[in-house]
Amino acid sequence: TxxxxxxxxxxxxxxxxxxxxxxxxxxxxxxxxxxxxxxxxxxxxxxxxxxxxxASTAEPAAPPVPEGNRLTASAPFAALQGQIALPVIGQIKRRFGTDDGNGAMMQGDMVATQSGAIVTAPADGNVLYAGPFRSYGQLLILNAGDGYHVVLAGMSRISVATGQSVLAGEPIGAMGEARVASTSASQNGNATPELYVEFRKDGKPVDPNPWWADRFSGRT
Known part of the structure; x- marks a missing residue:
């Protein structure tokens, strides 16, 4: 409710x-x-x-659901390597394990995208958290099962709620508008929105690159 x-x-x-x-x-x-x-x-x-x-009398048991009408079980997240599309149209600009620009290592991938781009769920899962969190801004955490979590940050709007189940490819949010940047930061004066994507297994970040089906173009 x-x-x-x-x-x-x-x-x-x-x-x-x-x-x-x-x-x-x-x-x-x-x-x-x-x-x-x-x-x-x-x-x-x-x-x-x-x-x-x-109860003094038992109601007759409901008939079983026909085999063809049952929902098929989703594949385990670990089995989806090489099959997951980027959750937003764009290109990966910074990868897991590289310098994050602040003296630390990237624990996920940063995808440069476009203003207002729709963000979709990379895999089936349950929304563990949706809302603001410290320096992450608007943060979305999906429980993908088997100890895997997908973390998405950088959206201006999240369209799903905590406790909700989502399917792979389902819209879950949207990016904000490109912000004006200094000429020292960008020659054209525009900074494109960036979506941060982090995969975690049993509480520890793992390299998401083996999961991407198309590591450059994203979802089309």
Whole structure:
């Protein structure tokens, strides 16, 4: 319900305010998610036990869903190497492991794109967090399963909410407008919007390049 989603967004924002790093944020969000799942399972068990003791006649079981109508299971994230398109039209300007320009190493890829470009989900997943976070600005974290998370930052607008499930290729946000830069920063005076993409496995950044199906042109 809308109220439940609102409460979940508020809770995730509280955790974000307390987290000191991206790693801490993901860990606290996953721990909170696991706690809620455990509470829901206990509540379901109690409800089932109560129903068993009060029901005198059993309702006929619902017929099974036809095999052809069942949703097919999505492929594990690790099996998608070489199959994921860039989440936005553009070119990778800075890659994982290179100098980030501030004396540190890039922990993801930076994709230069265009004003107002639509950002899509790189893979199926569940929105673990969507909102502002420290220097990342508008941050989106997708839980892609099997310990993998996809982190996206640099958007001006996020169109999905915490707790929502998304499919690969589904629009999840949009980039902002190109900002005017100094001539020392850019000869043409324009700085194109940039989307930061980080893949994490079990809390640690991993090189996303093996996953990209097309490392230059992006989604078309």
């Amino acid at each position: 809308e109220a439940a989603l609102g409460a979940e967004r508020q809770r995730s924002q509280q955790l974000a305010d307390k987290a000191s790093s991206l790693k801490d944020l993901i860990a606290s969000l996953e721990a909170d998610k696991a706690r809620k799942a455990a509470d829901q399972a206990k509540a379901a068990d109690r409800k089932s036990a109560d129903a068993d003791t009060t």
